[in-house]
Amino acid sequence: MNEQDYPQGTKIIEIKQETPTVKTVVFQREFNFKPGQFVMVWVPGLDEVPMSLSSKNSITIKDVGETTHALHAMKPSDKIGLRGPYGNGFSLKEKNILAVGGGFGTAPLKPLFKNTNIKWIIGARNKEELLFTEEIDTLICTDDGSKGEKAFVTVLADRELATGKYDLVISCGPEIMLKNLFKVCEQHNINAEFSLERYMKCGFGICGHCAMDPTGWMVCKDGPVANSKILRELKEFGEYTRDKKGEVTSL
Amino acid sequence: MNEQDYPQGTKIIEIKQETPTVKTVVFQREFNFKPGQFVMVWVPGLDEVPMSLSSKNSITIKDVGETTHALHAMKPSDKIGLRGPYGNGFSLKEKNILAVGGGFGTAPLKPLFKNTNIKWIIGARNKEELLFTEEIDTLICTDDGSKGEKAFVTVLADRELATGKYDLVISCGPEIMLKNLFKVCEQHNINAEFSLERYMKCGFGICGHCAMDPTGWMVCKDGPVANSKILRELKEFGEYTRDKKGEVTSL
Amino acid sequence: MLKTKLAGIKLKNPTVLCSGILGTSAAILKRVERNGAGALTLKSIGPQPREGHNNPTVIAYESGLLNAVGLSTPGYKNMEEEWKELQDIKIPVIASIYGGSIEEFVEIAEFVAEKKPSMIELNISCPNTKKHGQLFGFEPDVAGEVVSKVKAVSKVPIMPKLTPNTPKLKEVAKACEDAGADAIAAINTVGPGMIIDIETAKPILHFKTGGLSGPAIRPIAVRCVYDIYETVNIPILGMGGITNGKDAMEVLMAGANAVGIGSATYYRGIEAFSLVSQELETLMKEQGYTNIKEITGTAHE
Amino acid sequence: MLKTKLAGIKLKNPTVLCSGILGTSAAILKRVERNGAGALTLKSIGPQPREGHNNPTVIAYESGLLNAVGLSTPGYKNMEEEWKELQDIKIPVIASIYGGSIEEFVEIAEFVAEKKPSMIELNISCPNTKKHGQLFGFEPDVAGEVVSKVKAVSKVPIMPKLTPNTPKLKEVAKACEDAGADAIAAINTVGPGMIIDIETAKPILHFKTGGLSGPAIRPIAVRCVYDIYETVNIPILGMGGITNGKDAMEVLMAGANAVGIGSATYYRGIEAFSLVSQELETLMKEQGYTNIKEITGTAHE
Numbered sequence A, B: 001m002n003e004q005d006y007p008q009g010t011k012i013i014e015i016k017q018e019t020p021t022v023k024t025v026v027f028q029r030e031f032n033f034k035p036g037q038f039v040m041v042w043v044p045g046l047d048e049v050p051m052s053l054s055s056k057n058s059i060t061i062k063d064v065g066e067t068t069h070a071l072h073a074m075k076p077s078d079k080i081g082l083r084g085p086y087g088n089g090f091s092l093k094e095k096n097i098l099a100v101g102g103g104f105g106t107a108p109l110k111p112l113f114k115n116t117n118i119k120w121i122i123g124a125r126n127k128e129e130l131l132f133t134e135e136i137d138t139l140i141c142t143d144d145g146s147k148g149e150k151a152f153v154t155v156l157a158d159r160e161l162a163t164g165k166y167d168l169v170i171s172c173g174p175e176i177m178l179k180n181l182f183k184v185c186e187q188h189n190i191n192a193e194f195s196l197e198r199y200m201k202c203g204f205g206i207c208g209h210c211a212m213d214p215t216g217w218m219v220c221k222d223g224p225v226a227n228s229k230i231l232r233e234l235k236e237f238g239e240y241t242r243d244k245k246g247e248v249t250s251l
Numbered sequence C, D: 001m002l003k004t005k006l007a008g009i010k011l012k013n014p015t016v017l018c019s020g021i022l023g024t025s026a027a028i029l030k031r032v033e034r035n036g037a038g039a040l041t042l043k044s045i046g047p048q049p050r051e052g053h054n055n056p057t058v059i060a061y062e063s064g065l066l067n068a069v070g071l072s073t074p075g076y077k078n079m080e081e082e083w084k085e086l087q088d089i090k091i092p093v094i095a096s097i098y099g100g101s102i103e104e105f106v107e108i109a110e111f112v113a114e115k116k117p118s119m120i121e122l123n124i125s126c127p128n129t130k131k132h133g134q135l136f137g138f139e140p141d142v143a144g145e146v147v148s149k150v151k152a153v154s155k156v157p158i159m160p161k162l163t164p165n166t167p168k169l170k171e172v173a174k175a176c177e178d179a180g181a182d183a184i185a186a187i188n189t190v191g192p193g194m195i196i197d198i199e200t201a202k203p204i205l206h207f208k209t210g211g212l213s214g215p216a217i218r219p220i221a222v223r224c225v226y227d228i229y230e231t232v233n234i235p236i237l238g239m240g241g242i243t244n245g246k247d248a249m250e251v252l253m254a255g256a257n258a259v260g261i262g263s264a265t266y267y268r269g270i271e272a273f274s275l276v277s278q279e280l281e282t283l284m285k286e287q288g289y290t291n292i293k294e295i296t297g298t299a300h301e
């Protein structure tokens, strides 16, 4: 429950092309937020979608469909509506952290770039799609080897965790990647905090649309960040999701 | 605007017969209030009327009509509804105070009995109707001389004020009495704070029913206590009032 | 920049005192004028002297107000002194009237029109009496008949005030326009509602039920104004829960030419009129609007 | 002491999850069960798979919520897995259904009755789609026809859910009772309403308008339950803005036998069910009530 839970128009002040398919939209309104929290982003007349905050006044968007496409087409001084911030954010209780960003999943991790307790792994399909790697000291991998190591992030993570230096892995990215990364964490017996995605309507825990099986854990309110204990319980994690109608579809 | 501006039922815990026509009703709920403030008293199914608080959890009621009669007929553990406190209360900025209570008008002054800066004059039609005179050291007068001096309170007030010891007169009572008392105050050039009455509906300044001519001063919200500056402006003071329909009737 | 017009009547700003709020005497109306209102509506005037309901008649709950004042009125014939006093008022004064029959509406309108108010508002929407009011505003044909018959005897513009509590709102609005209404006021109170005291298990309002006003109803007011704007071409006085400049702008965007301020006086005092005007002006400057006309109806684009 | 009954169905406490709130999957319903609800209502199930409206579909304003979810549904034929999972639930489960025609209501009811829910709620009152729902609940004869036709094919009790947005509420309730309804649920959302973003001058909800729920509408819910209680003899599931034990008691006094908890989960989380129950129990003890039956309808005495 925020003071104001309906989207309020705000002006876009800058748009940055980050990769061929990812743009960062910087807006006027500033949020007091915890890294990992998200906002509901309203494109008037079209739709409203969840987006993690990549800074106090920006979101970083991958163009995947109608709404994200409309966001990519916007120009400074255009207006979007925002409400939030929602969700829990990363708890970061542990001190020796490995952060793993896959594709545009690096966006919600960006607010942690200044955290000196974190070692970074950033991966993407190819060199062009690597997000924010210029901005920090990070291990890099690509599926096609066009930059950094030719490997999945899970391979790098496995190697890092083997050093025994870490007590927490945080991550965001495609759910299949997260599922595999979680296996690695479990093998090394290291706690995980992963940011998940499910179809959202209300964003504040009343429509139930984002609830996951079998516990009814709600991504919008209890998440989007789930820790190992929760991930172990969520039988649908990495397996299936529910669409806009509420129908089950495999990932 | 109070936190809760609808009457809430509360239990009557004691009823005291003060005079043949006046009873004090003590209830469970306690108000944080300023002397001179009032509450709206709801008799379920009948009506709701304004009553000054005679203590943090009591009102002192003269039986004058249907609602006050019903209140007089109540017994401990019966329930009435209360909302408030409303109005301004006495400001008591000055230190040398003469308090004048006429008839049941002494009720709103009762919370000031412990104030040692106050000299008291209490009057009534006759001995039986003298209110609270046992409880404090006070000058007493009755219209019929059955106790104290046979005189109106204005006569005693005039004499007291002549001593030059006072810089404020506070009072509550029949409006004709207040009108005459105000003349006395003006003659002595001494500030007055009088508690007024007008027909009330909302009690919180939105229906306009209690507004006085010609300034639109609202008894419920700006009052019920008016000081000399305000009393001088109110051309209807001591002259006329408005009934439940809003029609003007002379006092 | 706050100037606006309602059926040809010029307002220095769009805030109009709603009927039934503070509208009982010339004295209090003048005080509202001094506090910056753009126009004033009198409390609804009826055929005969009427006490209205016993108290409690007005209460507040956590999201708004509930009232069942019951159309207390001195009666239209007993207000000569008040009419005289009202002559001093410089801003437009709107007379609100109600009747128990179409004939009564006509009779009062004819009498009141002679007093030369800037406009006559027809309260065909009051939910608080069993016989009077509400029914006239439920059905398009009845509403239209009241308007056309009153129109025939009145030299001043006529503005029916609609109830949100009918599924036929658009049809009623259209019927009013077709019958010659010069403007439409919307909305009267919502519901009705009831609050029960749990200690005594009794409905609190003496009339048991009362109409809702204040912040709770603002989305309903916005929707009604939006719907009416889509249906008619006459100007709209929008009201219902407007408490600050932002709310006022929202109702203007929905299609209003001026806005009623009622329950806001509970939340912000009589200062509500100047406060809402100031806040609206600030918002207009921020967003580059230069007059009210530019805002009216923009949500329909 | 919190036990109650609704059309013969036993509830351990009177709090019932409202349809459309958290009711999308068996998993979340089980979580509501663990949080102390007395019964659960599923999200309204419709004839065909339906996406509902685009977002924003649910927003909150200062006095309540506005929603226009648009009856998204996987369709009644695509829920086999869900029905299976629902078998684990120990408390009564109410299936809510809607149709675009009386035939659809009958078709779905017949299918759903086979799944043996404790009761079927007929959503004849949803304001959020242009074709479906609302119209059925506006007119007594139509409402009655839906109920009697569904009743003919259903072995489980039937509870039509009424809209507060018709002036004919009492008549609709009576028609439902006469047609064989086993209980009545009231109320569905109020209005509808609209909120416009003043920065973009656009209605915020994708459907533009949406129904009001939450604290704002409680007095309307209380009035409706009060009116229905005066009109019919079948039990009432009262809902609308109930957020705490005091609100629950108020709606019981108005005439309800059990209370729906919906928007309260926004204000108080899923814990709302156990919190309202606890608060109600405390109030009952304070006032000397020993069971819910003693409270139902006391405001009418």
Ligand SMILES: Cc1cc2nc3c(=O)[nH]c(=O)nc-3n(C[C@H](O)[C@H](O)[C@H](O)COP(=O)(O)OP(=O)(O)OC[C@H]3O[C@@H](n4cnc5c(N)ncnc54)[C@H](O)[C@@H]3O)c2cc1C
Residues within 6 Å of the ligand: A038, A047, A048, A049, A050, A051, A052, A053, A059, A060, A061, A062, A063, A064, A065, A066, A067, A068, A069, A104, A107, A108, A196, A197, A198, A199, A200, A201, A224, A243, D055
């Ligand atoms: C908590 C959270 C944080 C997110 N953060 C980011 C981020 O920082 N950057 C980013 O680019 N993307 C983020 N996403 C994903 C983003 O919401 C979708 O990419 C976006 O909704 C796609 O919308 P579309 O209309 O462009 O695509 P569509 O063609 O409509 O859909 C493409 C995919 O997006 C999903 N989607 C559509 N609408 C919603 C919705 N209301 N809620 C959830 N998923 C939806 C669809 O289910 C589908 O899988 C986040 C999602 C969640 C749940």
Ligand SMILES: Cc1cc2nc3c(=O)[nH]c(=O)nc-3n(C[C@H](O)[C@H](O)[C@H](O)COP(=O)(O)OP(=O)(O)OC[C@H]3O[C@@H](n4cnc5c(N)ncnc54)[C@H](O)[C@@H]3O)c2cc1C
Residues within 6 Å of the ligand: B038, B047, B048, B049, B050, B051, B052, B053, B059, B060, B061, B062, B063, B064, B065, B066, B067, B068, B069, B104, B107, B108, B196, B197, B198, B199, B200, B201, B224, B243, C055
């Ligand atoms: C601010 C204020 C404080 C008051 N404090 C006290 C007090 O401490 N003790 C006390 O005995 N009386 C007090 N009164 C007066 C009290 O409100 C009336 O005596 C009471 O309302 C009479 O109601 P009734 O039904 O018994 O009489 P009725 O026969 O109805 O009326 C008798 C008189 O009371 C007036 N009255 C009735 N209803 C109202 C109303 N809603 N608002 C104002 N006046 C009304 C009538 O105008 C009439 O003059 C106060 C009044 C006001 C305005």
Ligand SMILES: Cc1cc2nc3c(=O)[nH]c(=O)nc-3n(C[C@H](O)[C@H](O)[C@H](O)COP(=O)(O)O)c2cc1C
Residues within 6 Å of the ligand: B206, B207, C018, C019, C020, C021, C043, C044, C058, C065, C067, C069, C071, C096, C123, C126, C161, C187, C188, C189, C212, C213, C214, C215, C217, C239, C240, C241, C242, C260, C261, C262, C263, C264
């Ligand atoms: C105490 C009170 C009395 C009212 N009396 C009248 C009335 O006499 N005539 C009328 O047309 N409307 C009356 N109304 C309705 C208001 O004029 C207005 O339409 C409604 O309150 C919505 O606006 P608001 O939310 O700004 O108050 C009254 C409202 C209140 C709160």
Ligand SMILES: Cc1cc2nc3c(=O)[nH]c(=O)nc-3n(C[C@H](O)[C@H](O)[C@H](O)COP(=O)(O)O)c2cc1C
Residues within 6 Å of the ligand: A206, A207, D018, D019, D020, D021, D043, D044, D058, D065, D067, D069, D071, D096, D123, D126, D161, D187, D188, D189, D212, D213, D214, D215, D217, D239, D240, D241, D242, D260, D261, D262, D263, D264
């Ligand atoms: C987000 C949301 C979705 C709803 N969906 C449905 C629905 O599918 N079917 C239905 O009968 N009522 C639906 N309703 C109405 C509620 O069941 C309930 O009648 C209404 O919200 C009033 O109760 P409340 O104030 O406790 O929320 C919905 C309400 C909300 C807020």
Ligand code: FES
Residues within 6 Å of the ligand: A199, A200, A201, A202, A203, A204, A205, A206, A207, A208, A209, A210, A211, A218, A219, A220, A221
């Ligand atoms: S999106 Fe509605 S509960 Fe999570």
Ligand code: FES
Residues within 6 Å of the ligand: B199, B200, B201, B202, B203, B204, B205, B206, B207, B208, B209, B210, B211, B218, B219, B220, B221
């Ligand atoms: S009693 Fe309503 S304004 Fe004073």
